[in-house]
Amino acid sequence: MKPTSRQGQGWTPAQRLQGKTAVVIGAGQSPGEGIGNGRAAAMRFAREGARVLCADRRLDSAEETASLIRGEGFEAVAFEVDVTREKDLADAMAEAQGRWGSLDVLHNNVGVSLAGGDADLLEITEENFDNVVRINLRGTVFACKHAVAIMREQGSGAIVNVASSAGPGKYPYAAYKASKAGVIAFTEQLALQQAPYNIRANSILPGLIGTPMAVETRSKVWKMSREQIEQERAAKVPLGRQGSAWDVANAALFLACEESSFVTGVSLLVDGGRILNRI
16 A cells, blocks of 8 residues: 555554643744655644644644644644743643643744854854843743643643754854753753643753754855755764654653653654764
């Protein structure tokens, strides 16, 4: 039998998150070719039975993701969230719980670097540094704050924060590295402090992933073709290629579901071995 497109992306019959409610922050994506990490995770969760609240600053992009999920016969709604506003994050968690009766998975997938004004230490401005940290780190912290309040009441939950291999590895710009290293440290603290409430928290550290945000942004900033960017990035990876958003989504699924019920506080690299070249 010829595989369907869903099977080609590693799809299996919905079961691992059956009956669960998931909030994906950053479920939309930047314009460009391919699929972003947040959209892929939202779709992967839905294919495993989760009801997904697709949250994003751009409501139209969140709705595109939710529409793709509904088109496959699963359940999803779009929700507008600016992660720099705590009330938006609180409202998203409350909406998921109010609509479906629980909040079982929080997946934080928001992050900017060059698109947020990141730069070399001697060139970065105070405004742009604060902007990147506000989105990448503070947004993650306050999303977790309001998710944890609900998860404590129900006595369970899984939080998956997307950090970056830039945290422990090489990265040329100041704000992104600092903010993503902060996400890793915060997630470890979160795992330790919430373990008594049966709440798990883990980080994913993607490497060079071929998403629209990663490739298109660099193509514009560096005045290079998409093909040149992709070739340069692939050459840095021991496996000889960029990863895809589905690689990150599959890692997120594992950390969100009961198969990882004894896993908390880890930082899972999804980088094709690139961090081994950090020295």
